[in-house]
Amino acid sequence: MRSYATEQRSLLSDYLSSRPDVYLTAMEVANALEPKGVSRSSVYRNLLALEGQGQIVRSAGPKGETLYRFCGERCSDHIHLQCERCGRLVHLDEEETRAVAAIVSTRDGFELDATRTVIYGICEDCR
Numbered sequence: 001m002r003s004y005a006t007e008q009r010s011l012l013s014d015y016l017s018s019r020p021d022v023y024l025t026a027m028e029v030a031n032a033l034e035p036k037g038v039s040r041s042s043v044y045r046n047l048l049a050l051e052g053q054g055q056i057v058r059s060a061g062p063k064g065e066t067l068y069r070f071c072g073e074r075c076s077d078h079i080h081l082q083c084e085r086c087g088r089l090v091h092l093d094e095e096e097t098r099a100v101a102a103i104v105s106t107r108d109g110f111e112l113d114a115t116r117t118v119i120y121g122i123c124e125d126c127r
């Protein structure tokens, strides 16, 4: 049997994975899950946990608010580019990520954390 904590986390996971390309604030997520009996503190705790696992990308919105976007396991191994105007996310492939990591590592042996690396800019459509 699944524990209460596991159940709460899986409700959160399901909710986020059904909205893969939407940016949500923790407040929006909490409001949506409250009717399902997921507590606010559980939402905040699990957002952090999922972010730690690379399943969630956290970014700053136009007003400086914290936004979360679900990306799942497949997004834990590469760098993302994010458009600051429309929020569009571009996924570098593994080879491109390795190339960037190689450049960075020649500087003081810096080890890139690809899971959390987002390069901000303006996408082609918005330029």
Ligand SMILES: [Zn+2]
Pocket: 071, 074, 075, 076, 078, 080, 090, 091, 092
């Ligand atoms: Zn990705």
Ligand SMILES: [Zn+2]
Pocket: 083, 084, 085, 086, 087, 088, 122, 123, 124, 125, 126
């Ligand atoms: Zn854009």
